[in-house]
Amino acid sequence: MTGFERGLAGVDYAVIAAYALVVIALGLWAGRKQASGTDFFLASRDSNWLVIGLSLLASNISSSTLIGLAGAAYATGIAVYNYEWMATVILVFFCVFFLPFILRSKVYTMPEFLERRYSRPVRVYFSALTIFLSVFVDKAATLYGGALMLSLIVPGVPLWAMVIVLAVLAGVYTIVGGLKAVLYTEVLQAVILLGAAMVLSFFAFDKVGGWANVVANVPAEKLSLFRPIDDPSVPWLGLLTGVPILGFYFWCTNQFMVQRVLSAKSLDHGRWGSLFAGLLKLPVLFLMVLPGTFAILLYPHLKNPDIVYPTLMFDLLPTGLLGLVVAGFLAAIMSATASTFNSAATLFTMDFARHWYPDMDGKRLVRTGRLATLGFLAVAVIIAPQIERFGSVWQYLQGMLSYTAPPIVTVFLMGLFWPRANSRGAGFAIATGLVIGIGLFIAINVTGSLKLHFLYVAPILLVASGIAMVIGSLQAPAPAPESIASLLWNPSFFRAETAELEGVAWWANYRILSVLLLMLTAVIVFKFR
Numbered sequence: 001m002t003g004f005e006r007g008l009a010g011v012d013y014a015v016i017a018a019y020a021l022v023v024i025a026l027g028l029w030a031g032r033k034q035a036s037g038t039d040f041f042l043a044s045r046d047s048n049w050l051v052i053g054l055s056l057l058a059s060n061i062s063s064s065t066l067i068g069l070a071g072a073a074y075a076t077g078i079a080v081y082n083y084e085w086m087a088t089v090i091l092v093f094f095c096v097f098f099l100p101f102i103l104r105s106k107v108y109t110m111p112e113f114l115e116r117r118y119s120r121p122v123r124v125y126f127s128a129l130t131i132f133l134s135v136f137v138d139k140a141a142t143l144y145g146g147a148l149m150l151s152l153i154v155p156g157v158p159l160w161a162m163v164i165v166l167a168v169l170a171g172v173y174t175i176v177g178g179l180k181a182v183l184y185t186e187v188l189q190a191v192i193l194l195g196a197a198m199v200l201s202f203f204a205f206d207k208v209g210g211w212a213n214v215v216a217n218v219p220a221e222k223l224s225l226f227r228p229i230d231d232p233s234v235p236w237l238g239l240l241t242g243v244p245i246l247g248f249y250f251w252c253t254n255q256f257m258v259q260r261v262l263s264a265k266s267l268d269h270g271r272w273g274s275l276f277a278g279l280l281k282l283p284v285l286f287l288m289v290l291p292g293t294f295a296i297l298l299y300p301h302l303k304n305p306d307i308v309y310p311t312l313m314f315d316l317l318p319t320g321l322l323g324l325v326v327a328g329f330l331a332a333i334m335s336a337t338a339s340t341f342n343s344a345a346t347l348f349t350m351d352f353a354r355h356w357y358p359d360m361d362g363k364r365l366v367r368t369g370r371l372a373t374l375g376f377l378a379v380a381v382i383i384a385p386q387i388e389r390f391g392s393v394w395q396y397l398q399g400m401l402s403y404t405a406p407p408i409v410t411v412f413l414m415g416l417f418w419p420r421a422n423s424r425g426a427g428f429a430i431a432t433g434l435v436i437g438i439g440l441f442i443a444i445n446v447t448g449s450l451k452l453h454f455l456y457v458a459p460i461l462l463v464a465s466g467i468a469m470v471i472g473s474l475q476a477p478a479p480a481p482e483s484i485a486s487l488l489w490n491p492s493f494f495r496a497e498t499a500e501l502e503g504v505a506w507w508a509n510y511r512i513l514s515v516l517l518l519m520l521t522a523v524i525v526f527k528f529r
Helices: 010-030 037-045 049-060 063-075 078-105 110-117 120-153 159-208 211-217 236-241 243-253 255-262 267-281 284-298 305-316 321-356 362-390 392-398 401-417 423-446 454-474 481-487 491-501 510-527
Strands: none
Touching: 010 159, 010 321, 037 159, 037 255, 037 321, 037 362, 049 159, 049 255, 049 267, 049 321, 063 078, 063 284, 063 305, 063 321, 078 110, 078 243, 078 255, 078 267, 078 284, 078 401, 078 481, 078 510, 110 120, 110 255, 110 321, 110 401, 110 481, 120 159, 120 255, 120 305, 120 321, 120 362, 120 401, 120 423, 159 211, 159 255, 159 284, 159 305, 159 321, 159 362, 211 284, 236 243, 236 454, 243 255, 243 401, 243 454, 255 267, 255 321, 267 510, 284 305, 305 321, 321 362, 401 423, 401 454, 423 454
């Protein structure tokens, strides 16, 4: 790959270097006192709503997201935004039905929550699956994609060297400071990321000649969120059935994201932070998706949609601002990478190491977490440069979420709403979903004997896992009511909460905020329907 004709100027390099130094210094300062597992893994359970909301956004927006959103908008249209606004709806659901029971349980990890609801084997499976998907698939790909784009920006540096630099930048403060360091740096990175995206979007909008010119010259289907049922990108039926399942897994059960909410100082701050993250997802259409649409008019002959974002950067931005946007790109890579390493280390330490060595004190837990972080970082660095050798097979791995997440979603949802769900049912659901998921993956992606959009795979596996859950649960005794009462949602909980909220000001009432957020989401979706 070759770089762009225009390179970075000295001012740009100075901005980038200043950003990197400030982030590392902030991370080391924030995480300087880590005496216990709660300190290292959950930031002392003292995070406020602003930190949680910005951190959730920064963790979610990786380099592959920036590249992918603009590239997808360029190639197929703005339908890719459906994943973003649906996240807002999912986060409202999370706040209403799920979050109170997670925080009440005082767990360190989401697999630990499953053990309390079901059994140890269910916890082990989910924890191992999350570690594999996060480190071996997702974050290795993030490092690879980030390094690939940076090799365009700074040509001449080997890909493996770029991967190491990115990993080390994110790993230094993560290893030392744990989740608190990650949270503090992600707040700064979210601000830089949003600011950089706003600058680039403004310049692209100005260059394209305004919205009227976009509407007049871009095909109408590329400006619509709702696509035909056979659309290869986001068919409308898949939007309604598949996207919510993947969204629930990612935002409500994935340690990578939920760990930020587990660090909340109170239930209110956890809810406010989650809703704030939902609010921040809405402008993504204007800041990260539509610039790819503008590029259709500005650069109609790009062969590779993945270079849309860097092309906009180098073509439109003046010196200095280019450095800021490159720093925003680095922020996306570092925040997503750091949060994944920290969550994977939390899973390994609390779900495995503490089980093997139950007498570990706070200092040993912290030490184990740091070593695990270093180990996962090394694994991702080793795998990332090899990804290009896998070709299309690796692309299949990137779609593994549709084939692996639905059984877990089934276990969580039925465990939350159905008191009769038990450990045997959970085992049936996971085994059934795993077997059918592997079969569908091979038929669709390896042999090609079945043509089925991955968004249709998710609901099929959810239904199959649900049926297996019912069959398995009815074959064994129901769990003791007193052992699961605090882990179940029921109408009496909702009524009691209604009474508690009667004297709360509207701006602090999460239900009112949720309704307002859903209304705002509906307005945007209707506008671009």
